[in-house]
Amino acid sequence: MSSAIFVYWVVLALCLVQAAAFFALYHFDRVNRPAVSFGLAFAAAGFSFGGEIVLATGFAPSATRMVIAVAMVAMFIFVADGLARRYRVGLSRGGGLAIGAASALLYLMILDLPRADFTRQMLYQLPYGLLSLLALSIIWRARDKVRADWLVMLLFALMAVHFPAKPFVALWTGGVGAEPSGFAATSYAALSAVSGAVLIVTLAMVALGMMLSDSAARIIRNSERDAQTGVLTRAGFAHHAARHLAGAAPNLADPAAGDLALILLAMDLSGRPHALPVVALAECLGAGAPRDALVGRMAEHDFAVLVPGANLFAARALADSFRAAAAEDPALGAVTLSIGITEREPGDVYAEMLARALWALSQAQRSGGDTIRLAARSGFGLAAGTK
CATH class of the missing domain: 1.20.1070.10 (Rhodopsin 7-helix transmembrane proteins)
Known part of the structure; x- marks a missing residue:
């Protein structure tokens, strides 16, 4: 051969x-x-x-x-x-x-x-x-x-x-x-x-x-996609949010400007059927969020939106638009939302942002729902504790 x-x-x-x-x-x-x-x-x-x-x-x-x-x-x-x-x-x-x-x-x-x-x-x-x-x-x-x-x-x-x-x-x-x-x-x-x-x-x-x-x-x-709604799962959202935080440096020159905001939304369950229109809400959030935002499902009736280039007040305006759209969407049946918002701080990791947003969301739910609460910057809390 x-x-x-x-x-x-x-x-x-x-x-x-x-x-x-x-x-x-x-x-x-x-x-x-x-x-x-x-x-x-x-x-x-x-x-x-x-x-x-x-x-x-x-x-x-x-x-x-x-x-x-x-x-x-x-x-x-x-x-x-x-x-x-x-x-x-x-x-x-x-x-x-x-x-x-x-x-x-x-x-x-x-x-x-x-x-x-x-x-x-x-x-x-x-x-x-x-x-x-x-x-x-x-x-x-x-x-x-x-x-x-x-x-x-x-x-x-x-x-x-x-x-x-x-x-x-x-x-x-x-x-x-x-x-x-x-x-x-x-x-x-x-x-x-x-x-x-x-x-x-x-x-x-x-x-x-x-x-x-x-x-x-x-x-x-x-x-990484939720089978029911098509948005990111909790794990997928956490993975991509962590990459966002790692890839973009915070605005140290003007800390008040903000460069990344996290919005947590929960559908108010009081007096409503258990089978809420989560698919319609996911579509509403996807349509209203900026193109570079992340949208994820955190629990059965809870969602999150990570918005690059936004501070607390820009995120508050976006959250108000979500509430208005949800109230007007026939598929949602005038569902109400409790919303908690935080923004990125220098040195933040995703877990820290999530903890502050969860605190703000819990405050919105404790106040009766259908409202928005903002998480104060951690520096304010530290300053208050030293007085």
């Missing part, structure tokens, strides 16, 4: 394992449609590498060479489809079929030309290079690219250079062999197999990493 054939067997096995991994991922996360495209892509790649093994036996060389070439084109088309789905970039499915048909026609025209012909070798690699650029362009057109996206673009740029360079490598290493069955025994075949294997396996691992990351992020988002 030549070194090239050994590499082909290894890559074939890896491609099939990767394809199975993508299909298994889709089985557990049906929203992850790009995983299907990538699974088909690496199944096609495995088919192409399997064809290289068959070609070395001398079986039906013309048909086998066609299968090898078209299967690799199919891999790139499926990869482009998966990227377009993942990055939400428009890509015509008819365009993919047209590329596949044009590539198949090209291979029908050139595969019977002399194997040593440099033009034939360059035309053979041309679709792969162009499809690598197509994949790169899809990511380029995506919005909000992160560092990992640029690294994937670099990988496709390397592939776009790799394929057109192969005819030059063939010239340098002594050619591609006089007959198709003798290709695997050439030095070029070994170099081509190793370099192609590295790129294909790297692409497979990167794509699988992206799909796993997307599914994990989706699972985390779903686990």
Whole structure:
């Protein structure tokens, strides 16, 4: 067994394992449609590498060479489809079929030309290079690219250079062999197999990493959402609120200005049925809160809103708008709300803000409900205690 054939067997096995991994991922996360495209892509790649093994036996060389070439084109088309789905970039499915048909026609025209012909070798690699650029362009057109996206673009740029360079490598290493069955025994075949294997396996691992990351992020988002109302759960709200506090520095130059306010709202239960319209209230809060605010469900009838860029008085105005909207919404049945508000202080952590807001909420409920109470700054309490 030549070194090239050994590499082909290894890559074939890896491609099939990767394809199975993508299909298994889709089985557990049906929203992850790009995983299907990538699974088909690496199944096609495995088919192409399997064809290289068959070609070395001398079986039906013309048909086998066609299968090898078209299967690799199919891999790139499926990869482009998966990227377009993942990055939400428009890509015509008819365009993919047209590329596949044009590539198949090209291979029908050139595969019977002399194997040593440099033009034939360059035309053979041309679709792969162009499809690598197509994949790169899809990511380029995506919005909000992160560092990992640029690294994937670099990988496709390397592939776009790799394929057109192969005819030059063939010239340098002594050619591609006089007959198709003798290709695997050439030095070029070994170099081509190793370099192609590295790129294909790297692409497979990167794509699988992206799909796993997307599914994990989706699972985390779903686990942080209340199933009934769609807002953040108590744990999800605490997690994101803590990140807000850690990511934004307090306004030390003007402590009275405030930069983050926490509003706790409780539906007043006195004289009302136990099954209160919590879904309608969640929708009311979501519609009335600023776009950058966090809305969470803290208990069965209790909600919280974290408002960036607001002090006590801005939060009080927002809370008044919540009360007015709740009173006017027919779906809420003129429900009344008890509300407690606090604002961030220098050095605050989320637990400290929550404790002050809970105190203010308890004061609102003790006063009979349907009212708002503000939590005094901790400094005022300390000053009062020293008199």
